[in-house]
Amino acid sequence: MYWKISLLILAALSAAVPAFAQHPSSEPVLDVSAMDSTVDPCVDFYAYSCGGWIKKNPIPPDQARWSTYGKLEDENRAQLRTILEHAAKANDVRDAVTQKIGDYYASCMDEPAKEKLGAKPLLPELDRIAALKSKQDLAEYAATTQFPPSLYGGGTLFTFSSDQDFKDSTQVIAEADQGGLGLPDRDYYLKDDAKSEELRKAYVAHVARMFELLGDKPIDTAAEAATVMRIETALAKG
Numbered sequence: 066m067y068w069k070i071s072l073l074i075l076a077a078l079s080a081a082v083p084a085f086a087q088h089p090s091s092e093p094v095l096d097v098s099a100m101d102s103t104v105d106p107c108v109d110f111y112a113y114s115c116g117g118w119i120k121k122n123p124i125p126p127d128q129a130r131w132s133t134y135g136k137l138e139d140e141n142r143a144q145l146r147t148i149l150e151h152a153a154k155a156n157d158v159r160d161a162v163t164q165k166i167g168d169y170y171a172s173c174m175d176e177p178a179k180e181k182l183g184a185k186p187l188l189p190e191l192d193r194i195a196a197l198k199s200k201q202d203l204a205e206y207a208a209t210t211q212f213p214p215s216l217y218g219g220g221t222l223f224t225f226s227s228d229q230d231f232k233d234s235t236q237v238i239a240e241a242d243q244g245g246l247g248l249p250d251r252d253y254y255l256k257d258d259a260k261s262e263e264l265r266k267a268y269v270a271h272v273a274r275m276f277e278l279l280g281d282k283p284i285d286t287a288a289e290a291a292t293v294m295r296i297e298t299a300l301a302k303g
Contacts, residue, residue: 184279191279221245222300245300247272247293254301269294 101116112119124131152159152167153174159167172178184191197203207221224244230236248254248268253261273290277283 187279243300246297248297251301254298265294 096118098121099118100114101112101120104113104116106113118133122131122136128135149166149170152163153171154167193206197206207223222245224242226240226242227237228240230238246254248264253264253268269290272293273286276286276289281289
């Protein structure tokens, strides 16, 4: 049975080779160096086919997992960073579009300026929130901070944006989705195991610290963070 499966896979790979052979500039369809021929394919076909690559590409210390796709994404980000850094250099060669891209990137990377400004750019938005007096005001505020996104990115209670149609790749359509949760998934709010409880405590402490950085008094931030957790937990249950 195993040898029949191996022959079937080999036949499929062999059939694919002529198609790729027409494009000499393409990557090889089968990289034998990524294989580990010391492993019996009938015992562990994954280790047999990918073991060589895994040995040569250990998981980086800053990653939870690693794959060819992860490596490709990492290398692509490095390329994009090089392009942006080049565009950010002021010179007479830059056209208008390159200058806009470069200046925007430079402003994002100007950490001293951001540290100097602190929470000041957020004040108009915080003043709007402080002026809310009713549920009707809250509904209006949530509706006007979705799209285009507000200063802090939107996502209050729900999100509204554009995305590729999952049923028709030629269309970009409107998309409404749930929002309002700070933790990655609803289960983070509802599980009662020790790890989940510890994560929630750490999250509440983080939210309290954010309120403090925004200028609230430390005596008030614990209660404010508890309110955030209460609201988000209710949303998660919904």
